[in-house]
Amino acid sequence: MTASSDNGGIVKNIFAGYFILLLHVLLLVVLGLFIVFFRGLVLYLPWIVGGLTVLLLLSAWWFYRRYRRGARSLAGALAAVPTGRAVEISLLGGLASMRVGAPVAGAGGGPVPLQLEDPRSARLRQLDRLLEMYQQQLISREEFLALKAELLAALPEEQDSGQGTTIAIRCETTEP
Structure with a gap:
């Protein structure tokens, strides 16, 4: 009876050893990929920055050409922004937002103080x-x-009513 239990233990140990060897090979492959990736990133960094710069310039040229073709100037396009009121611009789902425009004017002409x-x-x-x-x-x-x-x-x-x-x-x- 002890021979069958020993065979099960030996098989488990063999599979555990192969699993450990497989994990070591996988670790070496991942380490090699990281080295190749970061070495490539460092070697090709000027090309990456140059490509992104060219892409940015091409998109600016395309934007300018599109507005010129529409017989509108950039100043005319920006004139469509409402004046006299604030506009809020949100990016990344509200993660980055800013308010552009005049503050809300109060009765005295100045900004209204926040009061809870x-x-x-x-x-x-x-x-x-x-x-x-x-x-x-x-x-x-x-x-x-x-x-x-x-x-x-x-x-x-109270200033409005004559009663105290x-x-x-x-x-x-x-x-x-």
């Missing part, structure tokens, strides 16, 4: 946080009243 939240709602949110801190007893009543007065004094007055806005915050505490 109006100051009034930001201050109201700060007041809400202040009230939560007071209710959790993280700040004292005097600190709460001083900070509340400071925030309410910083609120801008009153904000009342009621705080109740239960003393232990």
Whole structure:
């Protein structure tokens, strides 16, 4: 019974040895290809750069000839770009993009500053946080009243309507 199990082990070892030899041959072939490729790249680099330069010049000549044949000049083709608004140019699926043109003008004629939240709602949110801190007893009543007065004094007055806005915050505490 041991003879059959030894034969299976010997066959496995022979196949493993051949597999290792095959991997070594494959490694040598890949290494040889890398040497040939990089040596060829270094030897033929001036030809590669020269060919790419010629290809670039030929494409520029073809572009110029095409616009001349269409009875348009390059300045006329570029005049079709919309003026007075920004144009975004995206390359490689948005990987590289740039915006060309005038910035968006505001009411005063200048660029509009980016603003995510109006100051009034930001201050109201700060007041809400202040009230939560007071209710959790993280700040004292005097600190709460001083900070509340400071925030309410910083609120801008409404210019459009003649009425003032009153904000009342009621705080109740239960003393232990």
